[in-house]
Structures are given as structure tokens and as C-alpha cells.
Amino acid sequence: MYKHLTPGALPSSMQLSSDGRLRHFLTIEGLPPLLLEEILDRAEQFLSLPEKQQKKAPLLRGKTVMNLFFENSTRTRVTFEIAAQRLGADVTSLDIRTSSASKGETLLDTIRNLEAMSADMFVVRHEHAGAAHFIARYAAPHVSVLNAGDGRHAHPTQAMLDMFTIRKHKGEFPPLKVAIVGDILHSRVARSNIHALNTLSTGEVRVIAPKTLLPVDAEKLGVKVYTDMDEGLRDVDVVIMLRLQRERMGSALLPSEREFFKLYGLTEKRLELTRPDAIVMHPGPINRGVEIDSRVADGPRSVILQQVTNGIAVRMAVMAMIMGSGGMA
């Protein structure tokens, strides 16, 4: 049933409590800029934690966070685990594909059972758009849901860690030109980043991709569309490269990876078209030699590993804010 949900027209009341605080975190769409800024400010507070011997801020002490990963992602799962642990929560990660779901149990039955084990928060990753919304809609009132990526739809914490990384390097958003490059069509990261960048009043948001990897209504997302990589990269402050998502491509949308790299791969030479202090980002995992050259991925302008570190602080911030909103009571 959840396969057919079409998220997007989500009432903001579903994510926010009556006083406007974060209750679930399912999508960036519709969230006010002040709330996004609060997430970034709170994440700043958590960045200093690793200097402690005990890297903890025990806001979630006594709470149980369950990571429900219906889709693979070691890095995202681990950063959520670490974030919850640093907040003092008890954390369980379930690889649902190998659980009773594979024996025919419905998603709702799985959720009810986990709720009966005193879960306070579900971190959900699912291959189908709308799965996290579905769970949030039917979960018990005391349970909060955090979307860790659903189909092509949204990946809100990835967007916020990207915003955090951009702000750390570039400061305010209005003067910036940001380019998102690659497989826009299949990318939930691109969608969430576009919403976040626009909400934070970024000067110019560009998407660069071949037509076959662009949504038909890309301009409606509030971006400038480029199909020529060199033209699109000119004078940008931030380049966000995306992974080619072969697993989500129903049919051949590309002639070959080699040709894609030739036309859209980020090389040192192409990087020269951007501002001299432009940064390079990538949500990972990277396909070296497909969307990005190793010399760029490992080069001085790459902040890819900082994104991973920042991801923990941002996820802690979101969890703490959900907890402080009366969620997870």
C-alpha cells in the first residue's frame, strides 16, 4: 500500500507540533527557514563534542532509537547510530530485508511490534518514496519518525548536513551560486538540497545534467537548468556532485559511463571554471572516474569527508530538536 503513496503535498502540521517545533523530520519541503537555521545552529553546538573523553550529550538518555533500514546504506546507518548513541539513546539497527518482512509481515505489523518493544524513534530508510510518511502517519503518538532517505523523494538530513558544510565554508547563502551535477532525476539528495537551498535564500541554484537525467519540470523546482557542464560550472561557489544511480534507472538513460564522465565528470580542468575558492561536495559513495576524478575527490577543494563528520552533528541536532519538541515523550 505504501508503495503507491505520493509524498510532496505533505501538510507541515505533520512534521511540526502545534507550537511550530519539529515533531518528525520527513522532508525539507514546507519547513520554515528559521527552523532550518536552528538545525544548523544546534549542529554547531554538537561539533565540539569529540574533544570530550565521553563524546556524549545525554539528551536522549533512556530513549530507544530504532534504525529501520529497508535499503542498504552503511554510512548513513552508522552516522545515525553514532548520533543517537552520542545523545545517550539505546540504539538498535534492523536490516528489515532479512527480518519478518521477508516472511510476509506487513510494514504496519512490523511497526506495531517494534512499538511494543518501547521504541521512541524510528529512523527509516526505504526504497519507496513515501514510506517514512506512511510510518509517521500510523505510528503511535509518542513515536517520532526521521526519514533517512525514501526512494527518489527526500533525504532531509543529508540536505541539512550539506547546508551545514556549505555554511561552514561559505557563510551566508544569499550571495552563493550552487551547482548540483549529475543524476538529478533519480536523486532524493538533489531534491532535498534544492528545497533547502531555496528555503535558505541561496542566490542561484543550478542543476547540470543530460536531459535524460533531468526531471521534466526541473525549472519548477526553482533552479536554473544547464545541460552543458562547462557553462553550468562557471563562477559557482559550490559544486555538489551526485552519484549515478544505476540501480534506479529503469532503462538505458546513458550511452556509457565513459561518455558520461567525458561530458559531466568533474575533473581538475573543469574545476578551474568555478570560483577559485569553490568547494566540491558529494553525498557518497563516490564512483571514481564516473562522476568525479580521483584527483578532485581527494584534492584540496574537496570537503567530502567533512560532510561525513558534519552528518553526525546535524543528525544529533535533528534528534535533539525532535526530543525537545515534546516528541519522544
Add this chain to the structure above:
Amino acid sequence: MVKTYDLQALLAQLEQQLRAYIQEYQLENPVLVGIHTSGVWLAQELYQRLGLPEEPGQLDVSFYRDDLQRSGLPKIKQPSRMPIQIDDRHVLLVDDILYSGRTVRAAMNELFDYGRPKTITLVVLVSRGGRELPIEAQICALHEEPGPDKVYVIEGPEPLSMTLEPR
């Protein structure tokens, strides 16, 4: 009615008591740690007066409070900053007003996340009644019980001032 205090005189008292305490208990190489916000200002002032070699640490105890479930996340302040090692050190923990004792409890919990101090000495400007936990200051410039309808207001950091005002 608002009562104004001579904060410089109170700070001079704190400095004097601290010097005597450090000497009496032979606190070798002590470090100052202030609790945000006023406690940080006071720790900075004492650091200069005592001429200690290391900048004070700063604690934002918000995440360690025991009333988060009730009152939600507090407003964002400066994060904790501990440029000093506190393992096996004599920590002089500085706050403005000692009231319920819950802030100091939270601060001690956070301190132990940074390491294991040899001793912790609590230094406060004012100790008033209303304790809810068994915590007392070793160093205190003023013991006063203004009653529950009054609140101390400290402004700073330049200049530092303190008043007692109706709540």
C-alpha cells in the same frame, strides 16, 4: 524596588578567598571553568585577577539539565569549550548564583565527560536559599536570602553589574 551591588567589591572578596583557599588546600596548578553565561564572565575576571596561566574553560550545561523533558531545548548559547586538560587537575568551577543546585549538578556531570578532575571547588558570587540538592559552595562572596519573589540580574561582560529585582 531594585537593589544594586558593588560587583567589583564582591569580586575582590572572591579573589581574596580563592587565594587563601588555594594556599590552605595547596591546590597546585588549578584551572578555572565558568558556567555559561555569567559564570564565564566571572571566571574570566578571576583568571585575570589571579594571573593563572591557562584560559578558563566554558560549560554550557543545557544538555545536562534534568528538566529538558518538561521545558524543551533551551535557547542556543555558546557551546562548551574546554581548551584545558582537566584530568587530575584542581578545577575551580565558577557560577553566579547558587540556588536550587541543579545547574551545578549538571555542570559536574558535564565536567566528568571531559575527564576526571582531582578536585572540584565550587565558587559562586551569591549563595541564596532554595537548595533542592545537597550542594554547597566552598567559596562565596555573599550569603543572602532575598525571598522567592526576587531575582538577581547580572549583566556584562563589560561592564559587569548585578542587581536584585522583583521577579
